[in-house]
Amino acid sequence: METSPLALAVASTIVGVLPKDVALSVEEVAGLLGPTPKPELGDLAFPCFRLAKALRKGPPQIAQQLAAQLAEAGGSGVVTEAIAAGPYLNLRVELGHAAALVAGPLAEGQPPPADAQSQRVMVEYSQPNTHKAFHVGHMRNLCLGDAIVRLLRADGYPVVAANYLGDVGAHIAKCLWWYLDVLDDAGRQPPDEARGEWLGELYSAASNQLDEWKDAADGGDEEARARLEAARARTTEILQKLEARDPELTEVWQRTRQWSLEEFDEIYRWCGVEFDRVFYESEVDEPGLAIVQEFLDRGVFVQSEGAVGIFNEEVKHMPFFMLRKRDGTGLYATKDLALARLKFEEHEIDRSIYVVDTRQSDHFRHVFLTLAKMGFPQAGQCEHVPYEMVELPSGPMATRKGNVILFRTLRERMTSHLIDSYLAKYRGQWPDEEIERTAHQVALGAIKFGMLARDVNQKIVFDMEAWLALEGDTGPYLQYGAARYASILRKAEAADKVLDPALPHDAARLHAAGAALTQLEERQLVLELAQLGPQVHRAAQDLRPSVLCTYLLGLAKAMNRFANAKHCHVLSSEGALLDGRLLLVQAALEGMRWGLGRLGIEAPARM
RNA sequence: GCGCGUGUAGCUCAGCUGGAUAGAGCGUCGGCCUCCGGAGCCGAAGGCCACAGGUUCGAAUCCUGUCACGCGCGCCA
Structure with a gap:
């Protein structure tokens, strides 16, 4: 939904008085409507700059004229007042109509509608x-990808959520070298839990040892050089044996790989993330090399210094895109070609989105250019969604240097902090199970929102203490708004004040309920709520979850202002005013829940 | 050197399809629980929007250039 039903209703009123020589549709006018800088000025502003040329008049005169015409046309329902303010036409909306359009459907749990799209993404x-270990840096990607999937689905697209696990390559050879050759039988005994993480430690140890030997060897240490050479020979051997499907090594690879996969599954479960398809590098390894041979034979790829690749002159600073090394083995890029083909053929997708950090921008430019030259029609619909890295105050995260915060650490610290600082007081009052679940939901809300709220091209410097401070612009602030509203509804229900389920379907009562809302906080909340659909749409179109985060912060602010205002008290209200407030609270609660849901965040009923 | 990105309040960031006196959170200072949740609300102080040109009735936003920082740049992933 590009514009809200409210904006469309207002726009249609404006179009009714627009001079004939202005060819603007209702949708276009709705698109031009925006907020006023101050609520006193009006609810919506219509800038008249665009009309100046067609009418050959100054925007201020046009605004004057439109204001006069709207006044003459009388209260046409949704617009009650139109005041020219310089080049702007400021409009006041009638809350009976506005609330009916905005809050009615939401209160019933109907999210903003979206057009069904046929494009398969x-x-x-x-x-x-x-x-390797799963650390907080991996979390940004996970949160982004998951939110993009949810946003596109909310916007009407059929989406295939895909993962692509790196289960082959040099890092595995290093890990297995350490596991097989350096550790003794006792050392090879994995821990009962977090085995994937343990493998990461082995990889890290191996990597550090190799670096150490390399430094020493560069410094003239011959013994280190010999050890380094031997280790390198061994890791190469492991790699080759794995590629040759050597039974013994393949068994070790499968067993250890499984430890990592189980750990990933557990993390994804905790994060509430589900994939429709999981690809593995190991399944596109050989197909990749076959593609290279095929397109080398067809003359699309060429030989260069013994390697095979393609010259994409479009990438001026680095035109050669290598696809097969001199030794005949493939690279990351090789697999990406096979993976792309697999995606197109197996899933018949029309559009392919890759959420990968920004350092790979050149790589994906090459991949997509190459796919186009290979003749894939969908190549033009491939899109890299880059994002900046997560770093620590001490610098870039590096597993090898130990400068890394594991995701498990963040998860545990966040959860225990929530219980200790906020939820412990409910022990005995709430079921233990609810305390645990709430801690989980809020921890996830804090982490996901923290990862999503920042624009993708801003790097995140991760500071644990700052992440544990849950005040201000945070996920829990949004969840708090929802919990507070749920609490109001619980108390209202206890006082036998509930929203009549028939009210949203009774036009007269619905209008009366909305019209009874006369406070500024109520008006602002309705106007804010109207933006939910358009903002989700924009976030989906731009593939930017941060757009929705920013919007939800504004919604939560409006919700808390209403809840904090003494003159907007729900429980002490009666009649149409009570209906209106119950409607508004219910709608805001559902809207916030749904909005958070598009970010993969749940809102607990109390916290 | 080339490519991509960033530069807005003390700090962290919104705003960037051009439009009304440039917004928020944190921090600082000052208020608000005899009535729905203080993980909250209200107020104050705080800004040549990196710099210089240009386009425009109008530029934080678009164009050009400069500076600073980050990332990437053939046999890693």
Whole structure:
């Protein structure tokens, strides 16, 4: 939904008095409507700049003229007042209509409607490597990809959520070298839990040792050089044996790989993330090399210094895109070609989105250019969604240097902090199970919102203490707004004040309920709520969950202002005013819940 | 060197399809629980929107250039 039903209703009133020589549709006028800088000025502003040329008049005169015409046409329902203010036409809406349009459907749990789209979209994200630890940096990608999937679905698109696990490559050879050759039988015994993380430690140890030997060897240490050479030979051997499906090594690979996969599954479960398809690098390894041979034979790819690749002159600073090394083995890029083909053919997708950090921008430019030259019609519909890295105050996260915060650490600290600082007081009052579940939901809300609220091209410097401070612009602030509203409704129900389920279907009562809302906080909340659909649509179209985050902060602010205002008290209201307030509270609660849901965040009933 | 990105309040960031006196959170200072949740609300102080040109009735926003910082740049992923 590009514009709200409220904006459309207002726009249609304006179009009714627009001079004939202005060819603006209701949708176009609705698109031009925006908020006023101050609520005293009006609810919506119509800028008249666009009309100046067609009418050959100054915008201020046009605004004057429109204001006069609207006044003459009388209270046409939704617009009650139109005041020219310079080049703007400021409009006051009638809350009976506005609330009926905006709050009526929401209160019944109907999210803003979206047009059904036929374009089938695949979103690939997460892509962690097995045999490595899952840290907070991986979390940004996971949250982004998941939110994009949810946003596109909310916007009407059929979406295939895809993961792509790195289960082959040099890092695995290093890990297995350490596991097989360096550890003894006792050392090879994995822990009962977090085995994937344990593998990550082995990888890290191996990597550090190799770096150490390399430094020493560069410094002239011959013994280190010998050890380094031997280790390198061994990791190469492991890699080759794995590629040759050596039974013994394949068994070790499968067993250890499984430890990582189980850990990822557990993390995804905790995060509430589900994939429709999981690809593995190991399944596109050989197909990738076959593609290289095929297109080398067809003359699309070329040989260069013994390697095979393609010259994409479009990428001026680095035209050669290597697809097969001199030794005949493939690269990351090789697999990406096979993966792309698999996506197109297996899932018949029309559009393919890759959520991968910004350092890979050149890589994906090459991949997409190459796919186009290979003749894939969907190549033009491939899109890289880049995002900046998560760093620590001490610098970029590096597993090898130990400068890393594991996701498990963040999760545990956030959860225990929530219980200790906020939820412990409910022990005995609430079921233990609810306390645990709430801690989980709020921890997830804090983490996901923290990862999503920042624009993708801003890097995130992760500071644990700052993340644990849950005041201000945070996920829990949004959840708090919802919990507070749920609490109002619970108390109202206890006082036998409930929203009549028939009210949203009774036009006269619905209008009366809305019209009874005369307070500024009520008006502002209705206007804010009207933006839910348009903002979700924009976030989906731009593939930017941060757009929705920003909007939801504004909604929560409006919700809390209403809840805090003594003169907007729900429980002490009666009649149409009570109906109106119950309607508004219910609508805002549902709207916030639904909006949070598009970010993959749940709103607990109390917290 | 080339490419991509960033530069807005003390700090972290919105705003960037051009439009009304540039907004928010944190921090600082000052208020608000005899009535729906203080994870909240209200107010104050705080800004040559990196710099210089240009386009325009109008520029934080578009164009050009400069500076600073980050990332990437053939046999890693």
